[in-house]
Amino acid sequence: MTQTDDSLHNTFTLAKFAEKTDEGFEFETASGTRVRVDLDEFDQGFPYAAGEEVELLVEQPWAGMWKASVRKAAQLRLWEKMKTMAAENAVVEGDIVGFNKGGLSVDIGVRAFCPKSQIDIHRVNDASPYLGRREKFQIIQFDEKRCNVVVSRRNLLEGKRKEQRKQIVEDIEPGQVFTGVVRNIKEYGAFVDIGGMDGLLHISNMSWGRIDHPSEMVRPGDEIKVTVLDFDPKKKRLSLGRKQILDNPWTDIEEKYAAGDIVSGKVVSLADFGAFIEIAPGLEGLVHVTELSWTQRIHHPREVLELGQEVRVKILSVDTDSRRLSLSVKQLEENPWVKLTETLKPGEVVSGPIRTITDFGLFVEVAAGVEGLVHISDISWNEKVDDANTLYKVGESVEVKILDVDVENQRLGLGIKQLSNDPWQDAADLAKPGKKIKVTITRITDFGAFAEISEGVEGLIHISELAPERVENVQQVVRPGQEVEALVVSFDRANQRIGLSLKRDELEETTAREYSDDEGATAKLGDILRDRLGLLTTEQDPGEDAAAEDDAKE
Structure with missing residues (x-):
């Protein structure tokens, strides 16, 4: 069929459906001109009856007649409508079909975009809760060249909000209950819109129970019931509560x-x-x-x-x-410490692995899950232990004596040195101040000689106590291995110090009584010599002897 009406080129026209052919659907204009629409424009089936009038966009001559489009005609008419609506800031309804970091994708007949700043009155950090909702939007921008439509939900909310806020401010008072919408969430609480006015629902007023973050209770967009706790009309500050309208679990x-x-x-x-x-x-x-x-x-x-x-x-x-x-x-569960007192008594000897080594001692497991402490001072009678790691290893099994069981405080005192007799007790029985005893010289130092009183216990014969005359060289008087008879001048069990003398046969009565172990004294050899005998030179610090003695013992 020959086309003669050139005025149809790129125009809208009304045409009646004529027939379907293998090439497409044919329509006839009022002037009798035939136009054809492609078959693929009607994927869901052809919707028109014979003779039904349809608006078409006539595009160009094709295969002996004009090619036209129903779809493009509808789209162009819609874009023209959008242009008019944008100029009027018209309100439309749309389905939120997607979101990204910039905002929402909205279907209002055409695809429109709602920037994140236009979603709500408050800043929206997460737009995902809005997905799938149907909302009203205002068209605020239309770009005909790029075919972009920009819409705003915030504009509509702000307009409605102003009207509601005015009414709320006039009528609000503490104790009123509202159904509000959660607009925004912070670490310290949630802002809830109760109809034109935002109030703070503090995290402490959300629940009677403990919550670490408001998101555990609410999300943006949630509708919740709240009560007015306080309102400051000058500062427009509104405090809300939720737990106050819930049953208080602490009641009764x-x-x-x-x-x-x-x-x-x-x-x-x-x-x-x-x-x-x-x-x-x-x-x-x-x-x-x-x-x-x-x-x-x-x-x-x-x-x-x-x-x-x-x-x-x-x-x-x-x-x-x-x-x-x-x-x-x-x-x-049953307290194993109570049962422990039935099986372990002070004085009993048990074995167990070392579980922990600390600066102050060893923790030894003496029963399933029960550990006791061997204090560092209870490891050895004679040796000064500064670091238990040098003597023991974690996991090593050791034998210990039960010293004390404190069920109330769950403490178990253990000892290792208590497995053997206290050599200082034996020495105390033997070396009483004022008594002469036989001792064996073991070591020689610049300030005197050390002599063994009993196994593991030594006393010091100060250089000033070696002979009645002044001694310049200790080795001139005694030598290691030599057995001598010495007078016990002092016995300080607390500091493990014993003072001996080779030049004297007895102590003055007051001296013996004052420094007697039975009297509980703890005098040092240097104190005795200085205070009672006056044999130390004025140039020598009395404390030097004690320090030197400690060094020599170590």
């Missing part, structure tokens, strides 16, 4: 729970000092870290508990005034 708690009750709960928070267990909605108690185990030394509750874990606990105390609930996990 003493009628529901009592010390000794065993209940189940969920771990809702872990802190350095213990774990918080929720035993009823909004009702939490603390299991202190010391109440987690009888035997384990637990540094943090996460070593034995996990968030969300269901546990059984025993109620230790209920403090209604302070709203504190003390709980225990270990009290559900």
